Amino acid sequence: MEARIEHIKQQLQSQGYKLTPQREATVRVLLENEEDHLSAEDVFMLVKDKAPEIGLATVYRTLELLSDLHIVEKMNFGDGVARYDLRHESSKHHHHHLICVVCGSVDEIMDDWLLPLEERLAKEYHFKVLDHRLDFQGVCWRCKDKEPEDMNKK
Amino acid sequence: MEARIEHIKQQLQSQGYKLTPQREATVRVLLENEEDHLSAEDVFMLVKDKAPEIGLATVYRTLELLSDLHIVEKMNFGDGVARYDLRHESSKHHHHHLICVVCGSVDEIMDDWLLPLEERLAKEYHFKVLDHRLDFQGVCWRCKDKEPEDMNKK
DNA sequence: ATAGGTGCAAACTGTTTGCAATCGT
DNA sequence: ACGATTGCAAACAGTTTGCACCTAT
Numbered sequence: 001m002e003a004r005i006e007h008i009k010q011q012l013q014s015q016g017y018k019l020t021p022q023r024e025a026t027v028r029v030l031l032e033n034e035e036d037h038l039s040a041e042d043v044f045m046l047v048k049d050k051a052p053e054i055g056l057a058t059v060y061r062t063l064e065l066l067s068d069l070h071i072v073e074k075m076n077f078g079d080g081v082a083r084y085d086l087r088h089e090s091s092k093h094h095h096h097h098l099i100c101v102v103c104g105s106v107d108e109i110m111d112d113w114l115l116p117l118e119e120r121l122a123k124e125y126h127f128k129v130l131d132h133r134l135d136f137q138g139v140c141w142r143c144k145d146k147e148p149e150d151m152n153k154k
Numbered sequence: 155m156e157a158r159i160e161h162i163k164q165q166l167q168s169q170g171y172k173l174t175p176q177r178e179a180t181v182r183v184l185l186e187n188e189e190d191h192l193s194a195e196d197v198f199m200l201v202k203d204k205a206p207e208i209g210l211a212t213v214y215r216t217l218e219l220l221s222d223l224h225i226v227e228k229m230n231f232g233d234g235v236a237r238y239d240l241r242h243e244s245s246k247h248h249h250h251h252l253i254c255v256v257c258g259s260v261d262e263i264m265d266d267w268l269l270p271l272e273e274r275l276a277k278e279y280h281f282k283v284l285d286h287r288l289d290f291q292g293v294c295w296r297c298k299d300k301e302p303e304d305m306n307k308k
Numbered sequence: 309a310t311a312g313g314t315g316c317a318a319a320c321t322g323t324t325t326g327c328a329a330t331c332g333t
Numbered sequence: 334a335c336g337a338t339t340g341c342a343a344a345c346a347g348t349t350t351g352c353a354c355c356t357a358t
Contacts, residue, residue, distance in 0.1 A: 016337090017337085017338095018332080018337070018338080020331085020332090020337090020338065020339085022338085022339075023338095039322090040322080040323080041322080053339095053340080054339085054340085055339070055340040055341065056323090056340090056341095057323090057324075057325085057339080057340070057341080057342095058338080058339060058340070060322095060323065060324070061324090061338085061339085064324095074232070075232070076230065076232045076234075078228070078229070078230045078236075080230070080234060080236075080321080080322070080347080080348085081321090081322070082232075082234075082322080082323085098275070098279065098281045101284060107279075107281075109275075109279065113271055113274075114288075117267055118290070120267075121252070121263075121290065125252065125261075125263065125295065126294075126295035126298065127252045127261075127290065127292050127293070127294055127295060128292045128293040128298060129290050129291070129292040130291050130292045130293070131290070131291040131292070132288065132289065132290045132291065133288070133289050133291075134268075134286065134287070134288045134289075135286065135287050135288075136272075136275065136281065136283050136285070136286045137283070137284050137285040137286065137287075138281050138282045138283040138284045138285070139281070139282040139284070140280075140281055141279070141280035141281065144280065144282060170312090171312085171313095172312070172313075172357085174312095174313065174314085174356095174357095176313085176314075177313090193347090194347080194348080195347080207314090207315080208314085208315085209314070209315040209316065210315090210316095210348090211314080211315070211316080211317095211348090211349075211350085212313080212314060212315070214347095214348065214349070215313085215314090215349090218349095234322080234323080234346080234347075235346090235347070236347080236348085
């Protein structure tokens, strides 16, 4: 964990940015919630525990910066709220999301199932794929047992 | 075209809603721009030609209503703007998007390539898929020839 | 008359920005 | 001292909502 912070610090410094206390606190929150797809507001509230004086704008600026440096990934499920995830060190991992329409949970699956499709796209549509995202809406295993009372969204 | 409006009218009426002139004008705009992924503001401006007195709120309400009835699909590429598309009559078609990072164009491909994956999800993750979306970011055939000068986003 | 629908303006939400104060080197 | 960074508040964009009016039954 310290090693990963150190690594991020170097990434920042190599681009002329500093790892300020606020930025470090933000990164730590992201590290501690790596699987959670936090919104900026979520991050803000968690960071306040570590650095109570921080402002929401700083969190936004930090997340934006980290996103520009491809240290975090900014994503966006259809609800108009940006969510942020630390990118995993190795490989441009493509994660896919299982979004439960009942409880709102977002699980991740990491397999890269789409390589064959990308090849097909290149061939049939002459489209050069740089990245992709794949989200499934449905019912997660946790909710599948409960009675299906409220399956209509909102 | 008139037939499709008639069909939508019946869908509305079967749920107790009316096809008011404003709603009809909105639907016509969607029909005339079926491939365009219009934002609410786009729709608003186009509808004003047909029904100048219409308010933006009505457009939002209409799009929301049509979305609830699954007549249009509300979608959202990462830019914080909701976009709307008429759903194609037949089948719950899953369209996938080819988003060009150079020119911003959004092409659609209609094939349903993911059925095998959905089966695998059910088996391996016990996730019941209701819908999915798949977007590819990359370079479209139109831009691929031009020199690759400006590949950095924003 | 009554319920649904509309236009307008105000409210709200998530995000960005201007700016003066502050920090680290 | 200098440029980068911060906190705050105000600005912003897209969307939603409250409400009085309207319009078909």
